[in-house]
Amino acid sequence: MKDQVIITNNPRVKKEFQDLKIDFVNNLSDVYSKSRNLVHQNWKLVSHPLAGSVKPAQNPYRSIILAPSNKLDFYSLNTIENAIQKLNQFSKNHKKREYSQKIKDDYQVIDLTLINSALKN
Incomplete structure (x- = not known):
């Protein structure tokens, strides 16, 4: 996990992994754009940005793990x-929802579980 970074807007991920390098951003769109910017700076994806069966615009929380690379990783x-294209497509086709805190908590747990799984690999 050395040198890797987690880009997230999930407060549970930030709290759970205080010993890791976390880049906490404001919203879902920022998670994707910050990750893309790092890929352009020779970082590679460690976790898939569409992990899980929840559509990107449905879950308001996402965490993505990246690691430094010595060249541009075209797969990443x-x-x-x-x-990002899928996020934009889903966002355009579905109106923004307001979730109760209980539902937000559930989505945070889903994202945390996905990141835990990715870190174990």
């Missing part, structure tokens, strides 16, 4: 660009 670039 293609993957993050496709994820």
